Amino acid sequence: MTGKLNIEQANSSAVSDLFVVIIAGIGLLLSTLDTGIINVALPTLVHVFQSSLTAMSWTITLYTLALTGTIVLFGRLSDHYGHLTIYVLGLILFALSSMLCGIAQSVSELIAFRILQGIGAAMLQATSAALITTIIPESRRGPALGTLGILLGLGPVLGPSVGGTILSMVSWRFIFFINLPIVAVALFGCRRLKRIVQEKRQDVHLNVAGNVLLSFSILSLLLSLSAIGDATLVAILLFLLFALLIGGFTLRELRISSPILNLKLFRNRQFALAMLAVFFFGGATSIGFIVPPYFLETVRHLSAWQSGLVNLSAPLGLMGFSRLSGKRLGQVGAKRLMGIGLTVMVVAYGVLSQMGVAWSPLLLASLLFVYGAGAGIFVPANLSAIMGAVGRETQGTIGAVQRMVQNLGIAIDTAIAVVLIRMHSGVGSEGLMVGFRAAWGYAAGTLGLTLLLFAWLAIKVRLRQRV
Incomplete structure (x- = not known):
């Protein structure tokens, strides 16, 4: 096919849905992969640069700040200039900053280049979902969002394992250089997309x-x-x-x-609940990555690699059920799937809130897998509900807001979990268990509250229909 298609008329004969999802998903994969990789590398970086853990942790903190603080800006810019355009620029900036991180000669250089990398990650996360919702027709969007959920789950899975493998085999610099061939593949795919689809610039005020x-x-x-x-x-x-x-x-x-986000959207209770749900989901998922390693290594005295295997359970559950959820979106509906997903997650964390010292790693892994399955059901449905609440002209902005809200949930609940664990860290294993149970219970409670609000709204709608 030689001519360009209007982006709203792209079809499977021009470009496959899977191709679009993979190209868009690479941005999410890269931005989440790099957090996990550098977490594993912190001790090595402290030694190499003869620095402190406190100073080196700024490579993570400022990356997150740059990502979360600028993501909505780039979502807005993508609505104005084109989602694919901003996505390509994000890939280029991410690759350039990754190369600079890899050749950094001091802590200050590494921190500065990580800020640039965070900005590049913001450009990628702000546009990934919008590429799918504007290129792929609504009738085929469910399975596509399900596949995107799989790629989203790959980052936390691959980050620690890839980082550990690289550090054991070659220089730490390759934890950044590994991004370059992945970006090259994405840029090649974007070049093909640019030949096939033609984005319309939207008349959006940048504000x-x-x-x-x-x-x-x-x-x-x-x-x-x-x-x-x-x-x-x-x-x-x-x-x-x-x-x-x-x-x-x-x-x-x-x-x-011309607001960035029409705040009147929050008068729509379904939209407001979908945003609240993704906030609490982000927070609950972060607790699922913090507590298990702490429990397994401190209380059960497992090695780091054994703990890592257990922590793979939740992302594997998410990946396994995301595609299934996406396929069922058209038949079951986003609201019902979100409710099912929330129910499964609440049950899993509710059981985990009763965690005991003698719990086996297998039992913990099984419950984390159940939580991941609920997350896999929830994520495509939630993304579909939020992206479907606005028109095509603001898909970039709403996608960026969704990612920002989830990232805020992660940041806030991470702080809460750390405080709960610290409060009980000086009184032995049983004391730590109190902190662990409190963290699981808090996460289950926030998700349960959201589930109750969904149920209340559903009952209210049914009562209105009967009247």
């Missing part, structure tokens, strides 16, 4: 002031969370700054004609 307010408010919140426990006064002041900035952002967005 620079609103983006600045939102970015700085998110940065303030994340910095306040990172200061909890070490600098309480600083954490409080930063949280107050966040409250001031987010309040100013909200007031401004309600008054202008």
Whole structure:
């Protein structure tokens, strides 16, 4: 086929759905892969640069800050200039910053280049879902979103294992260089997509002031969370700054004609609940990656690789059920699938909240797999509900907001889990178990609250239909 297609008319004869999903999913894979890889490499980097763990941890913190603080801006820019255009620029920046990280000669250089990498990751995460929802027709979108969920689950699975393998075989620099061939494959695919589909530029107001307010408010919140426990006064002041900035952002967005996100969407209870659900889902999933290694290595005295195998269970469950959920979207509906997914996750974490010292790794792995299965059912349905709430002209923005909300849930619940564990860390294994059970119970409670709200809304709708 030689001519270009309008992006709204792309069909399977021009480009396969799977091809689009893989190219779009590479961005999500890269951005999540790099967090897990560098987590494993922190001790090595501390030794190589003769630095401290506190200083080196900024390579993770500032990457996350740059990603979360700028993601909505790039979602907005992609709606204006084209999702594929911003995605390609994100791939280029991610590759360039990865190369710079790999040749860094000092801690300050590595931190600076990781900030650039976080910005590149924001460009990729902001546009991945929008590429699928604007290129693939709605009738075939469910399976595509299910496959995207699989790629999303691959990052946490591959990060630690790939990072550990690289560190054991070659230089630490290759944990960054490994991104380059993956980006090359994605750029080749994007080149093909550009030949086939033609994106329409949308007449979207960029709203620079609103983006600045939102970015700085998110940065303030994340910095306040990172200061909890070490600098309480600083954490409080930063949280107050966040409250001031987010309040100013909200007031401004309600008054202008071209807001970043139409806040009136939250009057739609289904949309508001879908956003609340992805926030709590992000947080609950982060607890699933924090508590098991701590329990297995501190209480059960397993090695790091054995602990890593157990932690693979949840992502494997997510990958296994995401495709199935996507295929069932058209028949069952997003609301019902979200409810089923939430139910499964609440049950799994509810049982985990009763965790005991003598629990076997196999039992823990089984419950994590069940949670992952619920997550796999939930993710495609949630993404479909949120992306379907707005028109084609703001798919990039809404996709970026969805990822930002999930990342905020991860950051907040990570801080809460660390605090709960620290509170009981000085009183032996039984004390630690109290902290672990509290973390699982908190996550189950937040997901359960969301499930109850979904059930209440469903009952209310049925009562209205009867009347």
